[in-house]
Amino acid sequence: xxxxxxxxxxxxxxxxxxxxxxxxxxxxxxxxxxxxxxxxxxxxxxxxxxxxxxxxxxxxxxxxxxxxxxxxxxxxxxxxxxxxxxxxxxxxxxxxxxxxxxxxxxxxxxxxxxxxxxxxxxxxxxxxxxxxxxxxxxxxxxxxxxxxxxxxxxxxxxxxxxxxxxxxxxxxxxxxxxxxxxxxxxxxxxxxxxxxxxxxxxxxxxxxxxxxxxxxxxxxxxxxxxxxxxxxxxxxxxxxxxxxxxxxxxxxxxxxxxxxxxxxxxxxxxxxxxxxxxxxxxxxxxxxxxxxxxxxxxxxxxxxxxxxxxxxxxxxxxxxxxxxxxx
Amino acid sequence: xxxxxxxxxxxxxxxxxxxxxxxxxxxxxxxxxxxxxxxxxxxxxxxxxxxxxxxxxxxxxxxxxxxxxxxxxxxxxxxxxxxxxxxxxxxxxxxxxxxxxxxxxxxxxxxxxxxxxxxxxxxxxxxxxxxxxxxxxxxxxxxxxxxxxxxxxxxxxxxxxxxxxxxxxxxxxxxxxxxxxxxxxxxxxxxxxxxxxxxxxxxxxxxxxxxxxxxxxxxxxxxxxxxxxxxxxxxxxxxxxxxxxxxxxxxxxxxxxxxxxxxxxxxxxxxxxxxxxxxxxxxxxxxxxxxxxxxxxxxxxxxxxxxxxxxxxxxxxxxxxxxxxxx
Numbered sequence: 001x002x003x004x005x006x007x008x009x010x011x012x013x014x015x016x017x018x019x020x021x022x023x024x025x026x027x028x029x030x031x032x033x034x035x036x037x038x039x040x041x042x043x044x045x046x047x048x049x050x051x052x053x054x055x056x057x058x059x060x061x062x063x064x065x066x067x068x069x070x071x072x073x074x075x076x077x078x079x080x081x082x083x084x085x086x087x088x089x090x091x092x093x094x095x096x097x098x099x100x101x102x103x104x105x106x107x108x109x110x111x112x113x114x115x116x117x118x119x120x121x122x123x124x125x126x127x128x129x130x131x132x133x134x135x136x137x138x139x140x141x142x143x144x145x146x147x148x149x150x151x152x153x154x155x156x157x158x159x160x161x162x163x164x165x166x167x168x169x170x171x172x173x174x175x176x177x178x179x180x181x182x183x184x185x186x187x188x189x190x191x192x193x194x195x196x197x198x199x200x201x202x203x204x205x206x207x208x209x210x211x212x213x214x215x216x217x218x219x220x221x222x223x224x225x226x227x228x229x230x231x232x233x234x235x236x237x238x239x240x241x242x243x244x245x246x247x248x249x250x251x252x253x254x255x256x257x258x259x260x261x262x263x264x265x266x267x268x269x270x271x272x273x274x275x276x277x278x279x280x281x282x283x284x285x286x287x288x289x290x291x292x293x294x295x296x297x298x299x300x301x302x303x304x305x306x307x308x309x310x311x312x313x314x315x316x317x318x319x320x321x322x323x324x325x326x327x
Numbered sequence: 328x329x330x331x332x333x334x335x336x337x338x339x340x341x342x343x344x345x346x347x348x349x350x351x352x353x354x355x356x357x358x359x360x361x362x363x364x365x366x367x368x369x370x371x372x373x374x375x376x377x378x379x380x381x382x383x384x385x386x387x388x389x390x391x392x393x394x395x396x397x398x399x400x401x402x403x404x405x406x407x408x409x410x411x412x413x414x415x416x417x418x419x420x421x422x423x424x425x426x427x428x429x430x431x432x433x434x435x436x437x438x439x440x441x442x443x444x445x446x447x448x449x450x451x452x453x454x455x456x457x458x459x460x461x462x463x464x465x466x467x468x469x470x471x472x473x474x475x476x477x478x479x480x481x482x483x484x485x486x487x488x489x490x491x492x493x494x495x496x497x498x499x500x501x502x503x504x505x506x507x508x509x510x511x512x513x514x515x516x517x518x519x520x521x522x523x524x525x526x527x528x529x530x531x532x533x534x535x536x537x538x539x540x541x542x543x544x545x546x547x548x549x550x551x552x553x554x555x556x557x558x559x560x561x562x563x564x565x566x567x568x569x570x571x572x573x574x575x576x577x578x579x580x581x582x583x584x585x586x587x588x589x590x591x592x593x594x595x596x597x598x599x600x601x602x603x604x605x606x607x608x609x610x611x612x613x614x615x616x617x618x619x620x621x622x623x624x625x626x627x628x629x630x631x632x633x634x635x636x637x638x639x640x641x642x643x644x645x646x647x648x649x650x651x652x653x654x
Contacts, residue, residue, distance in 0.1 A: 018586055022466045043587055098654050099647070119654055126460075126595075128654045129638055133453075135653070136614040136641045137607075139349045183600075258610055259345055260370055264602035266610075268453075271598075273510075275591035280464075283585055283593075287463040307639040307649050311456055314463045315634075320426070322634050326462070327425050327446055327455045 002026045002293045004286075005058060005086070007078065008068035009033050009040055009049075011246065012091065015282030016066050017043050023286055025316055029062050059085050064289040066090075076101060083108030083116040083303075087292045089285050091121040098124070098305075106303035115292040116303045121281040122272055123147070127252045129306050130270040134254025138266055141256025142187045146174035146195060150248025150277060158223045159200055162216050164208030167236060169243045171199040174251065185255045185265035198229040201243050203236045248277035287314040329353045329620045331613075332385060332413070334405065335395035336360050336367055336376075338573065339418065342609030343393050344370050350613055352643055356389050386412050391616040393417075403428060410435030410443040410630075414619045416612050418448040425451070425632075433630035442619040443630045448608040449599055450474070454579045456633050457597040461581025465593055468583025469514045473501035473522060477575025477604060485550045486527055489543050491535030494563060496570045498526040501578065512582045512592035525556040528570050530563045575604035614641040 004020050006013045009031050020028045021044070030048040033040050037049040050058075055065075065086040069075050071094045079090045083105050092101050098119055109116035119125065123145070131143050152172050159168035178195050181188045200217055204210050214231040218224055234242075249272040258264050274280040288306070291313035295304075312319055317326070331347050333340045336358050347355045348371070357375040360367045364376040377385075382392075392413040396402050398421045406417045410432050419428050425446055436443035446452065450472070458470050479499050486495035505522050508515045527544055531537050541558040545551055561569075576599040585591050601607040615633070618640035622631075639646055644653070 015585070019466075022585070095654065099651055102650060124654045126464075131653045132638050132642055132644075132649055133614075136617075136638075136643065137453075137610045139346075139610075139643070258342070258349070258603065258606040264606055266602060266607050267598075267600040269596075269598045269600075271594075271596045273594040273596075275593060276585065279585040279591055280593050283464045283466075287460075290463075305650060305654055307642075307646065307654070308637050310635050310637045311459050311463075312634040315459050316463065316466070317459075319634065322459055323429060323632060324426055326458045327422065327451045327632055327634070 002290060003029045003061060003063045004289060005029055005055075005062040005065040006031045006068055007052065007055065007065055007082065008074065009042065010068060011278040012282055013068035014043065015276070015279040016068060016286060018279060019283045019286040022283075023290070023316065025290070026286070030058055055082070056085060062086060063293050064089060066285055066289055076104070079116065079118065080104040080108040083114060084111045085114075086112070087114045087116075087289075087296050089117045089120055089289050089292055091125070091281055091285060092119045093121065093124055095124065102303050102305070109302050113296075113301045115296045115301055117288055117292045117305070117309070118303060119305055120285050120288045122274075122284060123250065125281075125284050125306055126270070126272070127250065130252040130254070130268075132307060134252070134256075134268045134270075138254050138256025138258070138268065140258075140262060141254055141266075143252065143254045144182045144190070144195075145250065145252050146179060147250040148172040148174050148196065148248065150250070150274070151243075151246050152198075155198065155200075155223055158220060159202060159217060162213055162220075164205050164210075164213050165202055166205045167203040167239055169201045169239065171201075173197045173199055179251065179253075182253050182255060183267055183269065185267055187255055192226045193228060196227060198224055198227045200229060200231045201234050201239055202231055203239050204233055245275065246277045247275055248280075249273045290314055290316070329617060330356045330388060330390045331616060332356055332382075332389040332392040333358045333395055334379065334382065334392055334409065335401065336369065337395060338605040339609055340395035341370065342603070342606040343395060343613060345606060346610045346613040349610075350617070350643065352617070353613070357385055382409070383412060389413060390620050391416060393612055393616055403431070406443065406445060407431040407435040410441065411438045412441075413439070414441045414443075414616075414623050416444045416447055416616045416619055418452070418608055418612060419446045420448065420451055422451065429630050429632070436629050440623075440628045442623045442628055444615055444619045444632070444636070445630060446632055447612050447615045449601075449611060450577065452608075452611055452633055453597070453599070454577065457579040457581070457595075459634060461579070461583075461595045461597075465581055465583025465585070465595065467585075467589060468581055468593075470579065470581045471509045471517070471522075472577065472579050473506060474577040475499040475501050475523065475575065477577070477601070478570075478573050482525065482527075482550055485547060486529060486544060489540055489547075491532050491537075491540050492529055493532045494530040494566055496528045496566060498528075500524045500526055506578065506580075509580050509582060510594055510596065512594055514582055519553045520555060523554060525551055525554045527556060527558045528566055529558055529560050530566050531560055572602065573604045574602055575607075576600045617641055617643070
């Protein structure tokens with residue numbers, strides 16, 4: 001059994017807890033939190049809930065520590081630090097800072113002789129893998145990533161900060177026409193506005209100026225001004241009832257040409273339709289935790305990403321079973 | 328530069344030749360044929376066309392030999408034999424015999440200390456990878472593979488063997504309703520007939536009994552009797568004009584559930600739409616030839632499949648570039 005620790009217990013941590021339960025070769029040993037452990041109720045029975053400060057007393061009891069904090073401030077510190085003691089997996093998703101994070105985690109992992117697997121999930125993660133493989137196979141071509149339909153946490157937060165807004169949720173929606181243009185193999189050049197729209201569901205405070213709220217949202221730089229944005233005012237009850245989930249998904253499409261005169265077009269499309277963004281991310285992370293454990297057992301160490309992991313390491317099947325059943 | 332040899336020069340061999348041209352880090356050294364080399368005209372200038380019997384004189388001149396023969400009789404002999412001398416890549420696709428072929432190639436590769444990478448292409452190959460990864464991530468679920476719309480060589484051959492048939496082509500077509508049922512996450516049980524239909528385009532000989540031809544095709548066991556089959560009689564000109572290509576493609580869909588009570592459904596879909604089946608297969612093979620070369624340079628040897636190859640090895644980019652640009 002691979003012994004798993006969860007460091008940070010929010011939506012992602014709970015998702016990891018569920019995914020570990022679904023994995024027959026894994027057991028959850030402990031959940032670590034910065035809150036008072038007595039106040040944190042987890043889903044599993046017989047599993048320790050400990051304070052984050054006590055994590056080092058588990059060095060010999062946990063094979064892989066899964067970090068479930070945020071990319072803004074938690075992971076840049078936590079992953080390199082814990083990598084000095086454990087095999088670690090995180091879902092660091094600030095794309096621009098990945099090289100820096102990789103170097104920091106690598107330094108930690110080299111000290112411990114463990115594996116530090118970063119940026120695991122679906123983007124970065126499965127989408128990255130498909131961008132890389134599509135580009136390696138269809139050398140002469142373009143790739144396109146579309147996100148949604150799904151909830152963007154950052155944009156929902158931005159809406160809720162607008163004056164007069166009591167609550168709100170934002171969906172990123174890929175534009176069907178753009179998707180189909182890409183699927184046709186025409187390798188179009190698409191602007192930000194042409195690729196995605198933004199749908200906002202907003203609960204206004206009593207007596208708030210709805211026209212002003214709508215204007216403020218639509219003109220918000222970085223978040224909304226470059227997109228066709230729709231603002232729908234609804235009641236809190238309606239928001240709670242119809243928009244409580246955290247769905248997401250998206251598409252990675254590679255379009256490329258082959259042949260003597262590049263006369264043949266090929267389309268590779270990878271898509272996800274997810275009821276729960278954190279639970280799917282957690283499922284990817286848990287599969288890759290298996291890889292970190294196995295590869296470290298084979299003597300490998302240092303920082304890695306999904307690009308460094310052969311698929312055999314993430315599967316619960318043996319190599320022989322994989323070849324006989326899946327190839 | 329990675330020095331490539333092509334062993335066998337049909338549609339796949341020509342596809343490999345084109346794909347090598349598109350790869351900046353590779354050069355084609357020689358094409359090997361069992362025909363009289365003087366009768367074989369290739370697309371590249373300045374490249375040797377040699378008899379298959381002379382292949383061993385190239386042991387020090389070729390880094391990876393790409394085998395482009397058929398799975399029925401060529402590859403079971405050629406791949407294990409050439410693995411004793413070269414890094415080899417093949418597209419062996421007789422699914423049931425893969426374990427046996429793997430063992431034979433492994434024996435050859437261990438002798439030479441080279442890598443023998445088998446069953447590379449899209450199915451087996453990219454589709455296998457997606458079946459494996461989907462099942463590793465969404466543990467509680469089902470996967471479905473649909474093929475088409477595309478030309479099946481075996482079924483086209485079967486049509487042409489029917490009495491009174493001058494020429495013909497068969498398309499395998501996935502049933503849209505079944506695809507959508509799978510995409511809904513309902514994990515349906517689907518019969519052979521519910522998943523695919525078969526469309527035949529047949530040129531009858533002068534005076535042939537078309538009704539009898541249609542009946543013979545539709546009732547042919549293994550090939551057609553388990554499917555809803557349509558037979559369209561057309562002229563040779565029409566066949567040549569509208570059905571000359573070798574398009575193919577298909578879908579691998581994994582549908583699975585997560586959450587405390589498995590309340591959330593997720594769909595992973597990978598699809599291919601290919602103008603030329605052999606050219607796309609060749610493009611996959613050439614990317615994996617890069618992996619065979621690099622991994623052997625790192626000291627690895629023995630038989631392998633796509634499950635054993637970390638994505639970094641197939642990309643022309645460096646690891647740093649991949650992390651910075653694609654993750």
